[in-house]
Amino acid sequence: MIFKSVDVVHLLKAPALWIFLTGALLAYYVGAEVSPTWVMETVTLDVQADAQGRLFYVQRGLPQYLHKVKTETEAVLTTQSLKNFSVQGERPPLLKEVISHDQRVDGQTQTLYEQRLAKRHWGFWSLLPALVAVLLCFISKEPVTALLGGIVAGAFLLGRYDLTEDVLVPQLATTGAAGVLLLYLWLLGGLMGIWNRTGAAQAFAEFMTRHVVRGPRSAKLTAWMLGVIFFQGGTVSAVVVGTTVKPIADKENISHEELSYIVDSTSSPIASQLAFNAWPGYVQAFIFVAGVPFLLTEADRITFFFASVPFCFYAIFAVLSTFLLSIDKLPFTSRQMRAAMIRARTTGQLNAPNANPLSAKELQASNVPPGYTPHVIEFFLPLGLLIVVAVGTFIASGSPQVRWAFGLAFISAMLLAILRGMSLRNVMGGVTDGMKGVVLGSVILLLAITIGGISKEAGGAIYLVELLEGNLSYWLLPVILQLLTIIIAFSTGTSWGTYAVAFPLAMPLAWAVAQANGLDHPQLFMTICFAAVMDGSVYGDQCSPISDTTVLSATCTGCDLMDHVKTQIPHATIAAGLAAIGWTLVTLVFV
Known part of the structure; x- marks a missing residue:
């Protein structure tokens, strides 16, 4: 027998399998038998x-x-x-x-x-693709399978049964998909691979240890500052900041719970504040609303993104709270976090006694070729070019040229390594290793783009508009959007995937509610709703135990995953609550 009977029984008992089959069958039935x-x-x-x-x-x-x-x-x-x-x-x-x-x-x-x-x-059934994806990820804790399940449900609902030719190829053969591959897989992955091969990050850590760190506060503040410097956010920030600062923090008896919280809360939150990165280009593709003049072109939508930055209250409070924690001035510290801090300072135990810390050896392993001496300039020069080009093009044209910035940083890192004596073979080996390291993230992003397009075609946004535009107090909408995106992002473990699902639903709804209520400042209301979706997704992603940034923050700092989640949630929840209050007050007073 190829398959054991016990394996078949186990498979049939898997809840994820039944959710997938039920969702696919329901979608097929609704698409074939229910008139839209x-x-x-x-x-x-x-x-x-x-x-x-x-x-x-x-x-x-x-x-x-x-x-x-x-x-x-x-x-x-x-x-x-x-x-x-x-x-x-x-x-x-x-x-x-x-x-x-x-x-x-x-x-x-x-x-x-x-x-x-x-x-x-199709009424409620138009939400089926997103619902299947959320349920599958909540049960299976595996985002790729969950997103594929949602795509299958959406395709069957639309009557497209050839998933490759009718769904995946059309969705992936787009400018947006090509942009994700170019930026996230090639340029970003290649840059990280070169830095790993040249030892640039390790050289930077040694530089900071010699010239900056003088005790626990300065060690934590260094971690916070690095999170701000690596404003590209997400997995890149978690990996680079975590692996760079961990040796420094360990010497100063910083608990791994503290460190992982600082690393996690300065990854995605800071990326939405210092958005000279891939975020505006990715998000703008999902916020086009027909008939809304200030969202008409890509440049308009990117400008709108930057106008929302001051209203991303959760990101602001999250970054501020980690800064106050770094200088030991945070007004509220949870019981679990306080116990971790006391334990590390008094006993030197960086993890709880019963912790099962995630290993970060692979991420910290050095691939520097024998005879090659790392230098801190190999870190500063590409990073400086990235920041200068991204910020400079934004000042000059109103839209940051993120691909130019990453491309120049990538090329400069390659040339610098070659000029300092590394062989082209080793340089390209680093590039390919870096690309391999971000393949999974690229796949998740491409699937997120696909399910976003499927959900939009299924009419979920239109249904929600019809359902809620006449029955919803406008001042409640930002908080409702925040709660919805928190649930989706926590269940799927991805903020970018949540954007793909939520923005095509939320932005038309916000515009319809603004028009139905005759608001004096509809653009401001749309900006607040946009910020609520951005921040709700970031909070849910940041607190989710199945999020890549959550896992990487724990892994790169050597923390137990659930210890990181449990000590982080109270502080993140306070920031989210303050953000909800802020959006409600701004809406009531100024909109």
């Missing part, structure tokens, strides 16, 4: 004429020419016609048309153009 509800989305177009007199409007930075414009009497898509199609279970003959009509403005007749889009949803 068709609704109309109307967008007023800013139509211009080119040099040849052709009419066009700009969508996502590209001109879209009007080939056929209809009058109101010729319109196929109307509110009533779409209701009829929904009742009859039929698909509209077309999904998009442009209507023109004349309107008197300031005593003059102007021709206005509007685009009508036929959109569909």
Whole structure:
């Protein structure tokens, strides 16, 4: 027998398997048997004429020419016609048309153009892809399988049964997917691999030990400052800061619970504050809302991202609390964290007696070739180029050129290693090792992009808008979005995956609620809702025991994973509560 009967029984008892099968079957049934509800989305177009007199409007930075414009009497898509199609279970003959009509403005007749889009949803079932992904990750604690399960459910719901040709290839053959591969897999992975091969991070740690650290406070403050310096966030920050600062902190009897909390709370939170990194380029792809002028182009959406930075209250409080912990001035310290601090200072035990610390030997292992002497310049020069280019291009153009920044840092690290005597073979070996180290993260990001597109096509955002826009107090929406994204991110262990699921739902809902309530400052309200999704996702990711940054923060600092989670949650929760209060007050007073 190839398979033992006990293995089959064990497999059949696996809850994740039944959730996957149930979700797939439900999605297939709903997609095949349940007629979707068709609704109309109307967008007023800013139509211009080119040099040849052709009419066009700009969508996502590209001109879209009007080939056929209809009058109101010729319109196929109307509110009533779409209701009829929904009742009859039929698909509209077309999904998009442009209507023109004349309107008197300031005593003059102007021709206005509007685009009508036929959109569909399956009610509650439109949320099935995201729900399957969340449940699977909560049960299996494995994000790749969970995201694939959500993608399968969404594909079956949409009637796309060839997952490779109809789902994965179209979604991955996009500019966004290519950007993730270029930035996260090649440039970032390659840079980290070169630093590991040249010993640049270790040289930097030795430099800091000799010139900066003088005791426990300065050791913790160094960890906090490194988290700020590595504002790229996520796994990169956790790995580099954790492995760099651990030898320094261990010498000063800093408990591993303290250190892992500082490392974790200055990874993703600081990345949303000093966002001269990959975050704006990734997030902007999910926040386009038809008819919203300040989200029209990619540049508009990146500008909107930076405008939200002062309202990311959780990130601000999280970074501030770790700073106060670093200088021993934090007003509130949890019982578990206080006990860890006393234990480490008085006994020298960096972990709890019954702890099972995660090994960080692999991440700390040196791959420096024999005869090569690391130098701190190999760390400072590429990092300095990265920061200068990212910040400089933002100041010059209003949009940071993150790929340029990483590309120059990557190239400078390679050239510097070669000029200092490392063979090209060893340099490329470091590059390939670095790429291998971020393959899993790249796969998760690509799957997150895919499920985000699937969820949007399934109409989850449209359903939520219809359900909540007339029945929700506007001032409650930011906190509701925060709670929803906390649940999703905690269950899936990824903030970026949560963005892909949440933003296509949250941003149209926020705009609809603002319009329904006649808010005086809808853009400010959208900014607050955006910040709530950003911060809720970061909090859920940061506190989740299945998050890559949580695991890496514990691993790289030698901490027990659950000790890290339990000592971190009280402080992170206080920051999240203060953020919720802040959003509510700003909404009530200024919106």
